[in-house]
Amino acid sequence: MAAVLGALQGVAEFLPISSSGHLSLAQRWLGIDAGAGGHSFNIVVHAGTLLAVLVHYRRDLLELLRGVLDGHPQARRMALGLFIGTLPLAAALVPGFKELIIRGEGSPRFVGVCLLITAALLAFTHRRHVPPAEPDDPKAVPGPSMAVLIGVAQFMATAPGISRSGATIAAALGLGIDRVHSARFSFLLSIPAILGATTLEGVELLSAASGPELPANVFAVGFVTSFVVGMASLRLLLAMLVRLGLLPFVPYLVLAGGAAIVFGG
Secondary structure: HHHHHHHHHHHHHHOOOOOHHHHHHHHHHHOOEEEHHHHHHHHHHHHHHHHHHHHHHHHHHHHHHHHEEEEEEEEHHHHHHHHHHHHHHHHHHHHOHHHHHHHHHOOOHHHHHHHHHHHHEEEEEEEEOOOOOOOOOOOOOOHHHHHHHHHHHHHHHOOOOOOHHHHHHHHHHHHHOOOOHHHHHHHHHHHHHHHHHHHHHHHHHOOOOOOOOOOOHHHHHHHHHHHHHHHHHHHHHHHHHHHHHHHHHHHHHHHHHHHHHHHHO
Protein backbone atom coordinates (compact mmCIF):
# COMPACT_ATOMS: atom_id res chain seq x y z
CA MET A 1 0.00 0.00 0.00
CA ALA A 2 2.82 2.41 0.88
CA ALA A 3 4.49 1.71 -2.47
CA VAL A 4 1.25 2.38 -4.35
CA LEU A 5 0.68 5.67 -2.55
CA GLY A 6 4.33 6.64 -3.00
CA ALA A 7 4.07 5.94 -6.74
CA LEU A 8 0.86 7.96 -6.87
CA GLN A 9 2.67 10.88 -5.24
CA GLY A 10 5.59 10.54 -7.64
CA VAL A 11 3.27 10.74 -10.65
CA ALA A 12 0.85 13.38 -9.39
CA GLU A 13 3.40 15.77 -7.84
CA PHE A 14 4.84 16.78 -11.19
CA LEU A 15 1.95 16.14 -13.53
CA PRO A 16 -0.48 19.03 -12.85
CA ILE A 17 -3.22 16.88 -11.33
CA SER A 18 -2.58 17.48 -7.58
CA SER A 19 -0.67 14.88 -5.60
CA SER A 20 -2.28 15.93 -2.30
CA GLY A 21 -5.75 15.60 -3.79
CA HIS A 22 -5.08 12.15 -5.24
CA LEU A 23 -3.39 10.95 -2.05
CA SER A 24 -6.36 12.18 -0.01
CA LEU A 25 -8.86 10.37 -2.24
CA ALA A 26 -6.76 7.19 -2.28
CA GLN A 27 -6.35 7.23 1.50
CA ARG A 28 -10.08 7.75 1.95
CA TRP A 29 -10.75 4.77 -0.32
CA LEU A 30 -8.20 2.69 1.63
CA GLY A 31 -9.63 3.79 4.98
CA ILE A 32 -6.60 5.79 6.17
CA ASP A 33 -7.50 8.70 8.44
CA ALA A 34 -5.78 11.97 7.41
CA GLY A 35 -5.56 12.94 11.06
CA ALA A 36 -4.05 9.60 12.16
CA GLY A 37 -0.91 9.31 10.10
CA GLY A 38 -2.25 9.96 6.63
CA HIS A 39 -1.28 13.63 6.61
CA SER A 40 2.20 12.81 7.94
CA PHE A 41 2.63 10.17 5.23
CA ASN A 42 1.69 12.80 2.63
CA ILE A 43 4.50 15.05 3.87
CA VAL A 44 7.06 12.22 3.80
CA VAL A 45 6.28 11.20 0.21
CA HIS A 46 6.41 14.88 -0.75
CA ALA A 47 9.98 14.80 0.57
CA GLY A 48 10.71 11.98 -1.87
CA THR A 49 9.60 14.10 -4.80
CA LEU A 50 11.58 17.02 -3.36
CA LEU A 51 14.68 14.86 -3.67
CA ALA A 52 13.74 14.19 -7.29
CA VAL A 53 13.65 17.96 -7.95
CA LEU A 54 17.04 18.43 -6.26
CA VAL A 55 18.60 15.68 -8.37
CA HIS A 56 17.04 16.82 -11.66
CA TYR A 57 17.89 20.50 -11.18
CA ARG A 58 21.23 19.97 -9.40
CA ARG A 59 23.19 21.77 -12.13
CA ASP A 60 20.74 24.67 -12.16
CA LEU A 61 21.06 25.00 -8.40
CA LEU A 62 24.86 24.96 -8.54
CA GLU A 63 24.86 27.55 -11.32
CA LEU A 64 22.40 29.67 -9.37
CA LEU A 65 24.61 29.53 -6.27
CA ARG A 66 27.73 30.42 -8.25
CA GLY A 67 25.89 33.22 -10.03
CA VAL A 68 24.66 34.75 -6.77
CA LEU A 69 28.14 34.59 -5.24
CA ASP A 70 29.66 36.11 -8.40
CA GLY A 71 27.06 38.87 -8.51
CA HIS A 72 25.44 37.77 -11.79
CA PRO A 73 22.28 39.91 -12.26
CA GLN A 74 20.15 37.07 -13.65
CA ALA A 75 21.10 34.72 -10.81
CA ARG A 76 20.34 37.36 -8.20
CA ARG A 77 17.02 38.09 -9.92
CA MET A 78 16.16 34.40 -9.73
CA ALA A 79 17.19 34.10 -6.07
CA LEU A 80 15.13 37.16 -5.18
CA GLY A 81 12.16 35.79 -7.10
CA LEU A 82 12.35 32.46 -5.29
CA PHE A 83 12.58 34.21 -1.92
CA ILE A 84 9.63 36.52 -2.63
CA GLY A 85 7.60 33.67 -4.15
CA THR A 86 8.01 31.63 -0.98
CA LEU A 87 6.78 34.38 1.36
CA PRO A 88 3.01 33.83 0.85
CA LEU A 89 3.41 30.37 2.39
CA ALA A 90 3.98 32.06 5.75
CA ALA A 91 0.18 32.31 5.96
CA ALA A 92 0.14 28.51 6.37
CA LEU A 93 1.74 28.98 9.81
CA VAL A 94 -1.40 30.66 11.16
CA PRO A 95 -2.74 28.60 14.10
CA GLY A 96 -5.48 26.24 13.00
CA PHE A 97 -4.48 26.26 9.31
CA LYS A 98 -3.04 22.73 9.38
CA GLU A 99 -6.20 21.38 10.99
CA LEU A 100 -8.24 23.09 8.27
CA ILE A 101 -6.16 21.40 5.56
CA ILE A 102 -6.51 18.00 7.26
CA ARG A 103 -10.30 18.43 7.31
CA GLY A 104 -10.15 19.22 3.60
CA GLU A 105 -8.07 16.10 2.97
CA GLY A 106 -10.81 14.06 4.62
CA SER A 107 -13.56 15.48 2.39
CA PRO A 108 -13.70 13.92 -1.13
CA ARG A 109 -16.19 16.54 -2.29
CA PHE A 110 -13.91 19.37 -1.21
CA VAL A 111 -11.04 17.71 -3.05
CA GLY A 112 -13.27 17.32 -6.10
CA VAL A 113 -14.07 21.03 -6.17
CA CYS A 114 -10.37 21.85 -5.92
CA LEU A 115 -9.58 19.48 -8.81
CA LEU A 116 -12.10 21.40 -10.92
CA ILE A 117 -10.39 24.66 -9.92
CA THR A 118 -7.09 23.20 -11.14
CA ALA A 119 -8.74 22.23 -14.43
CA ALA A 120 -10.01 25.80 -14.83
CA LEU A 121 -6.54 27.24 -14.17
CA LEU A 122 -4.93 24.99 -16.78
CA ALA A 123 -7.65 25.65 -19.35
CA PHE A 124 -7.43 29.41 -18.81
CA THR A 125 -3.73 29.60 -19.64
CA HIS A 126 -3.34 26.91 -22.31
CA ARG A 127 -3.62 29.43 -25.17
CA ARG A 128 -0.98 31.66 -23.61
CA HIS A 129 1.95 30.80 -25.88
CA VAL A 130 5.11 32.82 -25.27
CA PRO A 131 8.18 32.40 -27.52
CA PRO A 132 11.07 30.64 -25.72
CA ALA A 133 13.40 33.10 -24.00
CA GLU A 134 17.18 32.85 -23.83
CA PRO A 135 18.58 31.99 -20.37
CA ASP A 136 20.03 35.49 -19.92
CA ASP A 137 16.82 37.21 -21.07
CA PRO A 138 15.17 39.04 -18.12
CA LYS A 139 11.84 37.63 -19.32
CA ALA A 140 13.06 34.15 -18.41
CA VAL A 141 12.88 34.98 -14.69
CA PRO A 142 9.89 36.49 -12.85
CA GLY A 143 10.32 39.96 -11.41
CA PRO A 144 9.31 40.67 -7.79
CA SER A 145 5.65 41.46 -8.55
CA MET A 146 5.33 38.35 -10.73
CA ALA A 147 7.02 36.24 -8.06
CA VAL A 148 4.45 37.38 -5.49
CA LEU A 149 1.56 36.30 -7.73
CA ILE A 150 3.17 32.94 -8.46
CA GLY A 151 3.76 32.56 -4.72
CA VAL A 152 0.07 33.23 -4.06
CA ALA A 153 -0.76 30.49 -6.57
CA GLN A 154 1.55 28.15 -4.66
CA PHE A 155 -0.19 29.03 -1.40
CA MET A 156 -3.56 28.22 -3.01
CA ALA A 157 -2.15 24.77 -3.74
CA THR A 158 -1.97 23.97 -0.03
CA ALA A 159 -5.62 23.03 -0.53
CA PRO A 160 -5.84 19.32 -1.44
CA GLY A 161 -6.90 19.08 -5.07
CA ILE A 162 -5.24 22.26 -6.31
CA SER A 163 -2.06 21.22 -8.10
CA ARG A 164 1.06 23.06 -6.94
CA SER A 165 2.86 22.57 -10.23
CA GLY A 166 -0.27 23.28 -12.23
CA ALA A 167 -1.16 26.46 -10.34
CA THR A 168 2.36 27.92 -10.37
CA ILE A 169 3.11 27.03 -14.00
CA ALA A 170 -0.27 28.39 -15.07
CA ALA A 171 0.37 31.60 -13.13
CA ALA A 172 3.81 32.02 -14.72
CA LEU A 173 2.41 31.37 -18.19
CA GLY A 174 -0.35 33.89 -17.59
CA LEU A 175 2.27 36.47 -16.60
CA GLY A 176 4.14 36.02 -19.88
CA ILE A 177 6.91 33.56 -19.03
CA ASP A 178 7.54 30.79 -21.56
CA ARG A 179 6.74 27.15 -20.81
CA VAL A 180 10.26 25.91 -20.09
CA HIS A 181 11.17 28.74 -17.73
CA SER A 182 7.71 28.63 -16.10
CA ALA A 183 8.30 24.98 -15.22
CA ARG A 184 11.86 25.67 -14.05
CA PHE A 185 10.77 28.45 -11.71
CA SER A 186 7.83 26.36 -10.47
CA PHE A 187 9.96 23.38 -9.50
CA LEU A 188 12.76 25.47 -7.99
CA LEU A 189 10.08 27.29 -5.99
CA SER A 190 8.87 23.94 -4.67
CA ILE A 191 12.19 23.30 -2.93
CA PRO A 192 11.84 25.73 0.00
CA ALA A 193 8.10 25.02 0.21
CA ILE A 194 8.37 21.24 0.51
CA LEU A 195 11.56 21.45 2.59
CA GLY A 196 9.85 23.76 5.09
CA ALA A 197 6.73 21.59 5.34
CA THR A 198 8.80 18.41 5.69
CA THR A 199 10.98 19.96 8.40
CA LEU A 200 8.00 21.15 10.42
CA GLU A 201 6.27 17.79 10.12
CA GLY A 202 9.47 15.97 11.05
CA VAL A 203 9.89 18.06 14.18
CA GLU A 204 6.30 17.34 15.18
CA LEU A 205 6.73 13.60 14.59
CA LEU A 206 9.94 13.48 16.65
CA SER A 207 8.43 15.49 19.49
CA ALA A 208 5.15 13.55 19.62
CA ALA A 209 4.93 11.46 22.76
CA SER A 210 3.16 8.57 21.05
CA GLY A 211 5.08 8.73 17.76
CA PRO A 212 3.49 8.49 14.31
CA GLU A 213 0.43 6.30 13.81
CA LEU A 214 2.04 4.47 10.87
CA PRO A 215 5.14 2.19 11.11
CA ALA A 216 8.50 3.64 10.09
CA ASN A 217 8.91 1.18 7.20
CA VAL A 218 5.70 2.50 5.65
CA PHE A 219 7.19 5.99 5.52
CA ALA A 220 10.48 4.62 4.11
CA VAL A 221 8.82 2.66 1.29
CA GLY A 222 6.63 5.63 0.40
CA PHE A 223 9.64 7.97 0.32
CA VAL A 224 11.78 5.75 -1.95
CA THR A 225 8.92 4.98 -4.33
CA SER A 226 7.88 8.61 -4.65
CA PHE A 227 11.48 9.57 -5.48
CA VAL A 228 11.96 6.94 -8.19
CA VAL A 229 8.59 7.49 -9.84
CA GLY A 230 8.92 11.25 -9.38
CA MET A 231 12.14 11.36 -11.40
CA ALA A 232 10.37 9.70 -14.33
CA SER A 233 7.21 11.82 -14.16
CA LEU A 234 9.20 15.07 -13.91
CA ARG A 235 10.98 14.26 -17.17
CA LEU A 236 7.66 13.30 -18.74
CA LEU A 237 5.98 16.57 -17.77
CA LEU A 238 8.83 18.70 -19.09
CA ALA A 239 8.67 16.87 -22.44
CA MET A 240 4.87 17.18 -22.63
CA LEU A 241 4.90 20.81 -21.57
CA VAL A 242 7.10 21.86 -24.47
CA ARG A 243 5.09 19.96 -27.08
CA LEU A 244 1.50 20.04 -25.80
CA GLY A 245 1.17 22.48 -22.91
CA LEU A 246 -1.18 21.86 -19.98
CA LEU A 247 -4.46 21.33 -21.85
CA PRO A 248 -4.24 17.49 -22.09
CA PHE A 249 -4.67 17.25 -18.32
CA VAL A 250 -7.93 19.24 -18.20
CA PRO A 251 -10.37 16.45 -19.25
CA TYR A 252 -8.92 14.06 -16.67
CA LEU A 253 -9.20 16.66 -13.90
CA VAL A 254 -12.81 17.38 -14.83
CA LEU A 255 -13.66 13.67 -14.72
CA ALA A 256 -11.77 13.04 -11.47
CA GLY A 257 -13.20 16.14 -9.79
CA GLY A 258 -16.72 15.37 -10.91
CA ALA A 259 -16.46 11.76 -9.70
CA ALA A 260 -15.15 12.88 -6.29
CA ILE A 261 -18.08 15.28 -5.91
CA VAL A 262 -20.72 12.79 -7.04
CA PHE A 263 -19.44 9.72 -5.20
CA GLY A 264 -17.69 11.40 -2.25
CA GLY A 265 -19.18 10.71 1.13
